[in-house]
Amino acid sequence: MNTELLLRIALAGALGALIGVERQLRAKEAGLRTHILVCIGSTMFMIVSKYGFGDILGQHNIALDPSRIAAQVVSGIGFLGAGTIMLNKQFVRGLTTAAGLWVTAAIGLIVGSGLYVIGIFGTIMTLLVLEGIRQLSTRLMGQRYMLMLSLTPASMDTAMQTLRKLRIRVMRSSVTRNENENKDCKLSMEIMLRAKYKPADIYSQLMSIDGVHKIEIR
Known part of the structure; x- marks a missing residue:
């Protein structure tokens, strides 16, 4: 029994690592180590939930619900996922990473319960969504x-017109007005967009506009 439980933890770590590698390569907030720990932790919680109270069951009319700890993992992982969601003014980032952590916890619970095939299949499906759908979305949008x-x-108007000429889809934008000691006014713009162009092409087009002083592309 102990050997099989150790194998469950090892398998959970390996499956969590597969998802974590993809997130790490994309430079996301939660990477390799986070996903491994989440998957291993949820697996151990499930093992405790199923087998951790065998020594007291049946004594003094004690009855336990083995699903209670798993239910707490499902809700508790939301706090960790919320920590990966960043709100920068009106731009929200990290939702996919938070969802990935939630799915990773589910995979750990499944592996911990002994449903290996479902856990492996769930990992494959998660990777297909994170990587395959991402590439499909990039090609289409x-x-x-x-x-x-x-x-x-x-x-500012010229910069927005340039983006429209390039057929770039502007998703969100915000403007901050800055004034220096000489009362010269400059604007700081944050623009979330989708484009089929490379960042270098967008950079060269915008920097050719008079009045554009600095560009950062993330």
């Missing part, structure tokens, strides 16, 4: 970028 522009107010 383009890559998602965050633009950070520093420009003069007069050049």
